[in-house]
Amino acid sequence: MNSKDHTHEPALEVVGLEAAYQDVVRVLHDVSLYVHEKECVALLGANGAGKTTTLKALSGMLQGEGRITGGQVLLDGEDVTGSPPHVMVPRGVVHVLEGRYVFPDLSVRDNLLMGAYTRKDREGVPREMDRIFEYFPQLADRLHTQAGYLSGGEQQMLVIGRALLGKPRVLLLDEPSMGLAPKLVREVFEIIERIRSEEKLTLLLVEQNANMALRLADRAYLIETGSIVLEGKAEEVREDPRLQKVYLGGFQEE
Numbered sequence: 001m002n003s004k005d006h007t008h009e010p011a012l013e014v015v016g017l018e019a020a021y022q023d024v025v026r027v028l029h030d031v032s033l034y035v036h037e038k039e040c041v042a043l044l045g046a047n048g049a050g051k052t053t054t055l056k057a058l059s060g061m062l063q064g065e066g067r068i069t070g071g072q073v074l075l076d077g078e079d080v081t082g083s084p085p086h087v088m089v090p091r092g093v094v095h096v097l098e099g100r101y102v103f104p105d106l107s108v109r110d111n112l113l114m115g116a117y118t119r120k121d122r123e124g125v126p127r128e129m130d131r132i133f134e135y136f137p138q139l140a141d142r143l144h145t146q147a148g149y150l151s152g153g154e155q156q157m158l159v160i161g162r163a164l165l166g167k168p169r170v171l172l173l174d175e176p177s178m179g180l181a182p183k184l185v186r187e188v189f190e191i192i193e194r195i196r197s198e199e200k201l202t203l204l205l206v207e208q209n210a211n212m213a214l215r216l217a218d219r220a221y222l223i224e225t226g227s228i229v230l231e232g233k234a235e236e237v238r239e240d241p242r243l244q245k246v247y248l249g250g251f252q253e254e
């Protein structure tokens with residue numbers, strides 16, 4: 001795990017992270033990873049390996065039932081271990097949760113505005129709404145529809161759009177392709193790719209669709225039962241038998 005050949009500090013880093021639920025169920029044992037500014041890093045692993053828990057620990061959302069029990073979270077080298085989302089979001093760390101958490105009774109527009117609640121520059125919000133509609137024109141057409149009536153793909157676009165309104169510098173994306181038809185998966189990934197380059201985002205991506213994730217990512221990590229077991233450039237990780245074992249059946253072209 002010694003490939004830190006960068007001279008600059010990572011934008012986001014975790015060192016020896018440990019976490020538990022209900023103080024007894026230890027689910028992260030040894031997670032160390034870093035993401036450099038404007039890098040896209042994929043975190044891959046089987047169901048239950050600890051991917052979502054890792055993202056929650058980074059964004060401050062591991063609260064209540066879960067807790068960080070060891071290790072450090074560093075943002076630009078500064079220790080922010082355990083800082084809650086209302087500290088992390090204004091500092092540019094925004095987490096798109098697994099499962100498309102929209103506010104079902106609110107309109108598309110109001111859902112998007114929720115993403116801007118921590119912003120001080122309120123006057124910039126309408127302009128950025130327009131920018132989000134360039135990525136997701138479907139959302140502009142459904143602006144006054146209750147979010148609960150959107151299709152799964154539209155809801156995924158909505159949660160990504162809402163996150164962008166928080167002006168993230170580091171975006172943590174948990175399973176953006178979950179439950180979407182293959183055509184829509186490709187569409188969502190194309191938009192993520194576009195957003196990544198246009199917004200100059202730093203991206204940590206959790207994905208079951210390892211094939212798509214490794215196409216987008218510069219580097220990748222494999223997590224197994226709460227520990228990082230493999231790290232490398234995306235193309236190296238793709239060829240590694242340990243990854244292929246997790247994703248049984250190997251890489252089909254989706």
Ligand SMILES: Nc1ncnc2c1ncn2[C@@H]1O[C@H](COP(=O)(O)OP(=O)(O)OP(=O)(O)O)[C@@H](O)[C@H]1O
Nearest residue numbers: 021025027045046047048049050051052053054065
């Ligand atoms: N609230 C909770 N209380 C107790 N255990 C939990 C809780 N949330 C998750 N876990 C456990 O922690 C472990 C890691 O879960 P996590 O959600 O991080 O996995 P994951 O890698 O994101 O999996 P998936 O690919 O299915 O989303 C699992 O064993 C899970 O059962």
Ligand SMILES: [Mg+2]
Nearest residue numbers: 051052053098
């Ligand atoms: Mg998960």
